[in-house]
Amino acid sequence: MAEKDKILEKLAKAVVDRDEKAAMAAVKEAIDAKVDPVEAITKGLSAGIKQVGEQFGNGELPIPFVMLSGQVLGKASEELQKHVPKGQMPKPLATMVIGTVSGDIHNLGTSIVTAVFNAAGFRMYNLGVDQPVENFINKAEEVKADIIGASALMSNTLLQQKFLVDTLKERGLRDKYIYMVGGGAFPGEEWCNEIGADGYATDVSIALEKAKKLIEKK
């Protein structure tokens, strides 16, 4: 195996093993060996996180491990990006702003989606809980997001998902973004159609598949 391939394998393995020390050592090795940093990210770290995502999807990996792998990926990627020539930064599959709607402070679902979507190659911006409509839109505009995702666990906060899409329409921004809804308040197809969202899911694996399809169509 060529030296480059060995380094790429080490990067992937460090992500799968959630081993930050090994990841940073592999990053250093990659830089010293003049491996293309973009390739180190896309064929090394990303290959690892893809494997993590698959294991999670198969019910083989608990959520905390996905999150830890995501953290390792983030740190290693940050270091590698310092060496990427301007204009050659690898593009994410899509950029998504996600958060829990105003009044709701449940964050487990959005944390899971953030971790798994990150693992699948999305660039995620997780706003956190109890987020007013304004914050979703402002962040989406700032980071040039492709997708806005709004989560609601409680049935009495579900209406906020409608307010968000209504505000997007009012400002003429509706077509600019894919709008996905989810959360334990179980917004089914009926709700999704009624408010005019593009997709919904209450399961992260389904959400990921839907998001990918919606991005393809966009």
Added chain:
Amino acid sequence: MSRTGVTLPSHGLWNVCNREELEIIDNAAYKILNDVGVFMDDADLLKNAEKMGFSVDYGKKVVTAIPEYIVRENVRKAPRNFLLAGRDPEWDLIFEGPGRKQFWAPECGATDRLDWDEKKKTYVRSRVGSKDTLYAAKIVDGIDDFDFNLYLFDAAEEGHLGLPSELNKMNAMLQGTTKWAGHLCTTVSDIKEHDYVAKLGAEVAGGAEELRKRPLFWTVYNYIGTLQLNRFNSWLLRAAIKHHFPIMPAVTAGAPLMGPAMAAGNTALSHAGVLFMIALQQYYDPGTAAVANNIVFTLDPFGGKGSMSAMGTLGSCAMNQLWHEFYGLPTAQYSGVGDGSFDEVAFTLNHSETLQQLMGTDMMFEQFSGGALDPRMIVVAAEIAHQGRHFMSNFDEIRPTAENLALDVIKEVGVMGEGWMTHKYNIDRLKRWGKTYSLDTRPMDTWLEEGAPSWVFDLCKEKLKELEKHEPKPLPKDTVARMNAIVKEGNEKLKVG
């Protein structure tokens, strides 16, 4: 004269901790309150906490340095003897200290309904509203194995229209049952919506003072995250204090994702939250009932949904012991697994209820997924309650009294045993053998000949049809008219969006 509840045995129930271990967990809870504190997203409640002598960081909305003696002093004010009233006094839930009686009901709060389409061989999912709340309330009202009535379908439709869903939901519950009507939950419209619900309750009870004496429902809140009381739950606590509603606090720090991954630590954390909530309530509304929810919540780390686990069971049992033995208060508990396949739901419900009943939990909530519910599951819950109650009702027969040992009869019948079948001793006790509520207990060949009908999909469906005919004793027409007027006004004044 109340007909509710199964009398619990005086001893022989399941305990997981000895007294010394309970004391360590109890002390750990006070240490958590002192060192970590509680987050409350409500300025009024923070002020109330400060007045009680707690330290408040208004910037972070955190109450800390919570002295143990203040909490203990106030928790002590919670009554040991109280009642939760049925609209019909026959269905009153009478509490005479903890661990005396066990009461049963199904619990859900689904926002969708699932109906099986026989032609397409698939489920049809539809959003529910207060009409569905009423439908399920009537069914539960007609099942004698259920002592009280917790809403199974949420008024989600009204919520989606921006209407005050709790008001619509409680209206349906109060009209749909003669039993105690259960949970008043969070709203998005400050405590105004609770004010309307209080009016509804007063109409049914015969005035606000009567409602206070005979509370027809209670308020339910939980800490989200570890010890985080959001503004909705904070409003609910303020409403409870204002209207003297009983409370049932719970901590839903779902380990291992949102709470410590070992039972002792997560129990101490849950206990701390419940202690704080009851102390706060009792300081401002002393003597109103509080029932500790003994849940020690766990999540499946592979998927993030609520799960049945050793930790949850052990922790709930320890919580039960703490509240019974140290504080003399009754407990309530959600069992089951929450969202999942019906196979998983039915299995874990049965399993967890069995453990729960052996802990001596006072109020048993047979919980289904809060997402979507097939009403046939009510029959599943009824069967489990039926079997559980039967077991607890017969607990006394293991006591080795002369009558239960029946040594004289054993001697009389002798070694061959032919006389047992028709002996008066056994004949007199045949009524102790219960029958199932909905299961087919005929021989397998009979079952096969009849097309092998399944319990959940066939027999429960038939039983449900029968139960749908039940009509609870109606409220007087003028009372209903006034209640509907209150809801109409509430809908107009509180509508959002």
